[in-house]
Amino acid sequence: MKSHPKSVLFICLQAIVLLLASCTEKHVARRPNVILINVDDLGWKDLGFMGSHYYETPHLDQFSKEGLVFTNAYAGASNCAPSRACMISGQYGPRHGVYTVSPSDRGDPRTRRVTAVKNEDTLADSLYTLGEMFQDNGYATATIGKWHLSDDPTKMGFDLNVAGNHRGNPGKDGYFSPYKVSNLVNGPEGEYLTDRLTNEAIGFVKHHKEDPFFLYLPFYTVHSPLMGKHDLIDKYKAKSGSDGQEHPVYAAMVEAMDQNVGRLLKVLGELGLEENTMVVFTSDNGGIRKISRQDPLRAGKGSYYEGGIRVPMVIRFPGKIPAGKKVVDPVLQMDLFPTFQSLIQAEKRSSRVDGVDLAPLLFEGKELPQRELYWHFPIYLEAYSPKDDQAQDPLFRTRPGSVIRYGKWKLHEYFEDGSLALYNLEEDLGEKHNVIEKYPEVVIDLCERLKAWRGSTHAPVPIKQNPAFDQAFETMKIKQVMQK
Structure with a gap:
């Protein structure tokens, strides 16, 4: 039986269409994933690779050898909510009006010489967020942990919200299940919050291993209340402190965070996603000096001396950017927004960002032009x-x-x-x-x-x-x- 020429042509065209569709799907799948890890109140010097001789952070120390370490990285503000507002919107504080955790007139009124400016405690819906940028460009998006900018981050570009709401800490005794934060189902009694959030993050990554995804992982740790696992606390009680870093419970929280970052990075490798995923690790502001000193930096959280705004930051993208090098160029966390837009070649972009695209520095080794911060x-x-x-x-x-x-x-x-x-x-x-x-x-x-x-x-x-x-x-x- 002879095939009709038109039937053969139709079959060929159908095969070509399927092949092109398959290629397109593979191309979409190859778009880089992005993971942004934002630790709460972690000081500039609270990690082994940043100079601490007390805290043990082997996973992040290894991670720092695989990426670029930014020694002059800055948060957009010196405490939690305004720093996050700057990073998530890519804009300076005066553009969004979130200057502090409300109210703005804290302290005894008899010691305040001027009337403080009114503070916004919620990021305005009119602002275009990182979540919306990724979502509008076809990415699965999740925020897992401390959000602190509104009641519902799913209205600001995130498909999945775990444990995120307006509150800034997990509450009294809140690091162990049963939990006190909303949007988080209790785990087994005694489950540790940092472990649980990492489990949720790993679940999200596994579920979207075939899709481009943006994971925002803002741990509640190492914010107060200071609560750690008993075995780690005992470990640090038996260890001598160094350079004003000697709090065993805080040290236990730092190490537990490090262990969980290591777990997440291991899963990326096991899933074959490591070389197609940019991972950024940072902190939302400086640490609290009474708990952990950052010498030689002055002061800590809440201050605009270096100890309050300079933060650790590492970017890893295996095979795409250099590994094991230090960058001394001053950078802002607001630079991440335009950098991510460039990385994914976003068609839909923010119309206003105050940061600069770090792509020339990351991928071409170029120095950043000198600018004001x-x-x-x-x-x-x-x-x-x-x-x-x-x-x-x-x-x-x-x-x-x-x-x-x-x-x-x-x-x-x-x-x-x-x-x-x-x-x-x-x-x-x-x-x-x-x-x-x-x-x-x-x-x-x-x-x-x-x-x-x-x-x-x-x-x-x-x-x-x-x-x-x-x-x-x-x-x-x-x-x-x-x-x-």
């Missing part, structure tokens, strides 16, 4: 521990002001009295020596840049005097807390 905090944050914080004064970790870093120079401007402080970070990483009188031309230049930036971002500056301020009380209070 800015922070704006028209708010108050009360002290954690006046004698330990290393803040500007003992009553507040942060008083209202702005900061600019440009090259080696860093300038702090304070709105209450217009005072300025200039530091040369190349010579004075600990920000101990204010050299404002020695370099007046640098001060003028940085002040002009800072003022222009505030104008371009419509950054609010608090100028209204606080009628409740009492200078005599403030003086007495400072003397009192320093005598404790």
